[in-house]
Amino acid sequence: MERTIKRSLSFGDLTLKITDVGEDLHLLLTGGEKPHLGCTVLAIPRPSLTGSKKTGVTSSVLNMTGHKDEAICRYMAEEMARRENKVTVCTGGFHVDNITKKQIDEVLLAVKDMI
Structure with missing residues (x-):
């Protein structure tokens, strides 16, 4: 299944496509004047390392040189x-x-609202 969420900003648009890939999820975020693939983040849920009941996450990041998309992704x-x-x-x-x-x-x- 694929879902698309769009947000209009005062200076451009953001589009988030959420795709089920088996039991996993793929998110594709694009927008602005020059949409691109600046970053990829793999997030794996796991039990908290502190013993709390909150789910923890281990992440790996691939970033294009000079791009600042990591914070959002x-x-x-x-x-x-x-x-x-x-x-x-x-x-x-x-x-x-x-x-x-x-x-x-x-x-x-907008990203916080979309997610």
Whole structure:
């Protein structure tokens, strides 16, 4: 099954495609002026290492040199892995030339809402 979530920002759009891959999940996040594959994060749910009942996550990251998509992809992969208790891969990239701090904050709020 595949689900698509779209968010319009004041300066562009974000698209998140969530695909079931057997018992696992694949997230593809694209948007901005130059959508690309800037980062891939693999998040694996596991029991907490502190003994709490909260699900922990172990993540591995592949990042394109010079790209800053890790914060978004890591957040999305880890949140979905933790919440759904499924191995989750998030791939994606969002780019806007000369992005401002206010615009970055807008992207982060949209990503949190989408996930």
